[in-house]
Amino acid sequence: QSVLTQPPSVSGAPGQRVTIxxxxxxxxxxxxxxxxxxxxxxxxxxxxxxYGNSNRPxxxxxxxxxxxxxxSASLAITGLQAEDEADYYCQSYDSSLSAFFGTGTKVTVx
Amino acid sequence: QVQLQESGxxxxxxxxxxxxxxxxxxxxxxxGYYWGWIRQPPGKGLEWIGSIYHSGSTYYNPxxxxxxxxxxxxxxxxxxxxxxxxxxxxxxVYYCARLAAGGGYYFDYWGQGTLVTVSS
Numbered sequence: 001q002s003v004l005t006q007p008p009s010v011s012g013a014p015g016q017r018v019t020i021x022x023x024x025x026x027x028x029x030x031x032x033x034x035x036x037x038x039x040x041x042x043x044x045x046x047x048x049x050x051y052g053n054s055n056r057p058x059x060x061x062x063x064x065x066x067x068x069x070x071x072s073a074s075l076a077i078t079g080l081q082a083e084d085e086a087d088y089y090c091q092s093y094d095s096s097l098s099a100f101f102g103t104g105t106k107v108t109v110x
Numbered sequence: 111q112v113q114l115q116e117s118g119x120x121x122x123x124x125x126x127x128x129x130x131x132x133x134x135x136x137x138x139x140x141x142g143y144y145w146g147w148i149r150q151p152p153g154k155g156l157e158w159i160g161s162i163y164h165s166g167s168t169y170y171n172p173x174x175x176x177x178x179x180x181x182x183x184x185x186x187x188x189x190x191x192x193x194x195x196x197x198x199x200x201x202x203v204y205y206c207a208r209l210a211a212g213g214g215y216y217f218d219y220w221g222q223g224t225l226v227t228v229s230s
Contacts, residue, residue: 034214038156045205045220046148046156052213089156093215097169099146099158 004028004090004102011108012080020105022073022090028100030071033093037066037075040087049088050075077107085109112136114206114221122200122228128193132206132221133186139164140184144209146217147180147191149202157202161209162189196228 005023012018022035029035034053038046048057050066053073063084065076077084090102118130132145139145146161160170162180170178174193182189193200203225207217 034216036214036216038217045223046217047220048216048218051210051216051218055213057218091156091216096172097161097215098171099161099209099215099217101148101156101158104155 004092004100006088006090006102006105008103009106009108011110012077013110014080014082016080017076017078018080018107019077020075020088020090020107022075022102024071024073024092026071028071028092028094029068029073031095035066035068035073036091037064038089038091039084040089042086046089080107080109082109112208112219114208114219116204116206116221116224118224118226120225120227122196122226123230124197124228125195128191128196128200128226128228130191130204130206130224130226131188132190133188134208135187137208138184139182139187139189144169144211144215145182145189146207146209148205148207148217149200150205150223151199151202159191159193159204198228200226201228202226 037050039049040046053068054066113135115133144161147159162168177194179192203223205223206221208219210218
């Protein structure tokens with residue numbers, strides 16, 4: 001099954017900007033499949049953060065933004081806040097309609 | 111507001127079959143959308159198990175396909191997961207979710223998750 005690689009951890013001070021990469025391949029992201037992002041706070045279910053590469057669901061602050069280029073995608077958090085400390089996962093699909101998630105990134109607010 | 115709620119045994123013996131149900135409220139399954147199961151072993155990442163359309167069409171993770179069955183009961187507005195021949199490696203929090211389309215396929219509503227432990 002396809003694999004999406006994320007850095008295990010990123011950190012930043014309050015107010016700073018952090019980015020999380022999601023690296024795929026020519027069979028998934030590079031083939032045109034969209035990337036989505038989820039935030040998982042400790043002990044809770046994942047929550048949809050970004051869909052269709054760069055769209056925010058209603059209620060998600062505009063501090064969160066997504067982009068996609070080539071075989072990779074990125075999630076940016078600007079104006080980092082203590083409440084943003086969580087695990088973040090990217091997700092995409094492949095030609096067999098199989099969903100798959102990234103390896104996950106833990107964001108720490110210093 | 112769409113809500114999903116998983117239910118089922120929290121403890122399953124090795125080699126037996128894990129069975130979970132996801133009750134959906136606030137939306138009629140027969141109206142459309144795919145519905146899916148995702149799991150997360152303790153301290154690890156998310157793994158997609160499979161998805162089902164209201165008509166019964168299914169898509170499974172190739173690594174689990176031989177052991178997984180997902181079914182839907184539109185009369186009860188719920189869908190179910192069966193995972194056979196479980197081992198300790200199947201211990202995880204199991205989530206059910208709605209799969210939306212429009213900008214790719216993504217999970218827009220999630221249940222709270224239920225921990226299933228495989229142990230004798």
